[in-house]
Amino acid sequence: MFYKSTRGMEKRLTASQVILQGLSKDGGLFVPEDIPAVDIKNIENIKGYKDIAFIILKKFLTDYSDEEIKSCIEKAYSINKFDNIDVTPIFILQEGCSVTELWHGPTQAFKDIALQIMPLLLSIAKEKNEIKNEIVILVATSGDTGKAALEGYKDVKGTKIIVFFPHNGVSEVQRLQMVTQEGSNTFSYAVNGNFDDVQNTVKAIFNDRNLNNILSEHGFELSSANSINWGRLVPQIVYYFYSYIQGLQKGLFNKNSEINFVVPTGNFGNILAGYYAKKMGLPIKKLICASNSNNVLTDFINTGVYDRKRNFYKTISPSMDILISSNLERLLYELSDKDSEYISSLMAQLNDNGNYKIETNIQDKIKDLFWANWADDETTKKQIGKDFVDKKYLLDTHTAVGRVVYLKYINFTGDTTPTFILSTANPYKFSISIYEALFGRPETGKSEFDLMYEIEERTSSPIPMPLRSLNEKKILHTGVIEKEFMAKEVLRILNINS
Numbered sequence: 001m002f003y004k005s006t007r008g009m010e011k012r013l014t015a016s017q018v019i020l021q022g023l024s025k026d027g028g029l030f031v032p033e034d035i036p037a038v039d040i041k042n043i044e045n046i047k048g049y050k051d052i053a054f055i056i057l058k059k060f061l062t063d064y065s066d067e068e069i070k071s072c073i074e075k076a077y078s079i080n081k082f083d084n085i086d087v088t089p090i091f092i093l094q095e096g097c098s099v100t101e102l103w104h105g106p107t108q109a110f111k112d113i114a115l116q117i118m119p120l121l122l123s124i125a126k127e128k129n130e131i132k133n134e135i136v137i138l139v140a141t142s143g144d145t146g147k148a149a150l151e152g153y154k155d156v157k158g159t160k161i162i163v164f165f166p167h168n169g170v171s172e173v174q175r176l177q178m179v180t181q182e183g184s185n186t187f188s189y190a191v192n193g194n195f196d197d198v199q200n201t202v203k204a205i206f207n208d209r210n211l212n213n214i215l216s217e218h219g220f221e222l223s224s225a226n227s228i229n230w231g232r233l234v235p236q237i238v239y240y241f242y243s244y245i246q247g248l249q250k251g252l253f254n255k256n257s258e259i260n261f262v263v264p265t266g267n268f269g270n271i272l273a274g275y276y277a278k279k280m281g282l283p284i285k286k287l288i289c290a291s292n293s294n295n296v297l298t299d300f301i302n303t304g305v306y307d308r309k310r311n312f313y314k315t316i317s318p319s320m321d322i323l324i325s326s327n328l329e330r331l332l333y334e335l336s337d338k339d340s341e342y343i344s345s346l347m348a349q350l351n352d353n354g355n356y357k358i359e360t361n362i363q364d365k366i367k368d369l370f371w372a373n374w375a376d377d378e379t380t381k382k383q384i385g386k387d388f389v390d391k392k393y394l395l396d397t398h399t400a401v402g403r404v405v406y407l408k409y410i411n412f413t414g415d416t417t418p419t420f421i422l423s424t425a426n427p428y429k430f431s432i433s434i435y436e437a438l439f440g441r442p443e444t445g446k447s448e449f450d451l452m453y454e455i456e457e458r459t460s461s462p463i464p465m466p467l468r469s470l471n472e473k474k475i476l477h478t479g480v481i482e483k484e485f486m487a488k489e490v491l492r493i494l495n496i497n498s
């Protein structure tokens, strides 16, 4: 199988080449030329996550050998990385509504599913394509992606990873997760400034021709851990299939049943993987797109107009605080029958005017596949409290947005199709908001860890091991730097005198 760009100007590339390259040179995203099919009858009896992962990955990564794919899957999803044998287990919340927990990985959030395997695929891609340079991953993070990337690239051959986060701009738990990071090839720095300062400086480093030449002369090459890389998307298709398999095997529905998924959405990567799963043959009726107050996607799906010119809200579900959902471009490409000229013009309008309107025939297709709504912080917190009391289940703030939107969907449509809500983070990752949802405003002077222990005591939901011991771990990265020194620091790490 080959891949091409949504903007049509790139030559056909293999899977390993698109994983190495990330973004297409014409500014587009890589997509497979054809979407492969899975015969659903052949997977009904599959027993484990790794077996279905192999079937799915093999269909897309056709220039990797069976052994290569298997070894990546074994390493990424072993029991010492994911603390549950099912990797993405399901919890039955009520009749017709289950939760698929995507947060059993090393950093307790759904990004681990992709970021545990993608560095291994990249390392093999490098050998396959005889790339001699060492790959240096640069990440600007406002919290979660940085830690997930550090864990994913930790000790992966032929790579180094450097993460920059805003000093005083991340939570105490997030900061400790990054500054206690182990591994011989990992580096993390606090930078004086806000997230935009950090992100803009990282972008400037990527675009600095002179600096990139110096790096190349010394055998290094910069790369990003961006969520638009195909290598991050394809592992996410797996848990849609595995949710179905688990539901079937637990007798939640029968073989002819359709299912729905509710997806707490930001950059549109997670839910797009669901679209591919449906195209491959998984009997999905509706993909339900849940947003927080940054509800640009709700409006888009309901009106056909994408308009990023609107207020930006900082919410209690920060990983969904996004106004440009990059992966949407891939969906529009498929639904416009691969019309790359049309896609290029839409993306130019978004760039120049901040908005675009799609044709009605594409909007009709979107309405057929998707349903969308949103929830504000107050409603989301109330739902966390209510489900804890009624169902004895503690939802995180992102998943709770999905839960509110699920209840709205039932109300509006009366559809009783068995549904999975994708749960994207463990509640203890967002302890302050969870505490407020359950018990109201915390007394001043209590630390995030005090609140964590108190939630555990009062709810009996266990704190995940890596978070529990976090404030006792050794601090290994003490650097606090000015943004003007970020590029210098990269050179210093790589032992380059300039």
Ligand SMILES: *Cc1c(COP(=O)(O)O)cnc(C)c1O
Residues within 6 Å of the ligand: 109, 110, 111, 144, 227, 264, 265, 266, 267, 268, 269, 270, 271, 319, 320, 398, 424, 425
């Ligand atoms: C990244 C993230 C999301 C959003 O996923 P997208 O693929 O960007 O739509 C939702 N919840 C959590 C906890 C996340 O980390």
